[in-house]
Amino acid sequence: MRIGKALHELHRSESALAVEFSRVAERYPREREVRHVAGDLAVWSRDHVREIVATAPRYRVDLSGPEYPVPFEEETRELPDEDSDPELALLADLRRLYRMSGGVALDWDLLGQGAQAVADADLLAVADRCGPRSARQMRWARGMLKILSPQILAT
Template sequence: MHLATYLGLLEDSEKQLTRAFEHVADKHRDEPDIEQICQKFSAWSRNHHGQILGFVEKYSEEKEDEPDKLKRDLFARNRSGALALLRDLHDLWLLTQQVQLCWTVIRQAALGLRDEELKACATYCAARTKRQTDWLLGRVKQAAPQTLLVAE
């Protein structure tokens, strides 16, 4: 059974997403909407992460080593200029996709296990992850033409 392994992957992904939102909020403080919404989303992901920990413990006996190769190297440190914001939002979007897919996989397992608590948790967190994705997509769409065509 690989459930624990995947929970580990999700746990790690939510942790990364928490940090990434925090990082972007901090880095783009001059963009007030980015700073505030990314702080909010960081808090959401931290909350999701906390919720997962209970299940990681519950299913820990079967846990195998975390697959390192699934870790991503996003948010290149030296990004700057007008493109940096768009690229950072782009990477956040990718990370939310990673998290979203993990929740889908976990929810499928929860259904098979008849684990109502895990199912409820996955449903709740997946819905909020989608709201993170939706916001990022809207903001990327807004920023794209100005960044690619006008900004120097």
């Protein structure tokens, strides 16, 4: 059964997403919505990680190690000049959050499908609790990109 592998990957990606939401919340203290909502969404991801950790032993998955590892830093930047332009940096960070949260939301969908296939009602309940919140994280990041990008890109 490969559900254990899916749990391991979801633990890694959800942990990285929690770190990234927290980092973005701290990086933009003047952007009130970004600061507050990204901080709340980081809490959601940390809750999801706890759910995964509680479920993992049933599938003989060892999730020891740092609970919230530092996310993988990509070699390339999201946008040119993001290092020197704070507004482009915000767009780049929101793009990263959108992509990461989209991957996590998809992984929750896949885990839910696997839980149905093996008739694990408890695992399906976890996926049903966490999956919609992950999709909400993705929609928030996309919405912020749509709100902020016109002004930032037009100036």
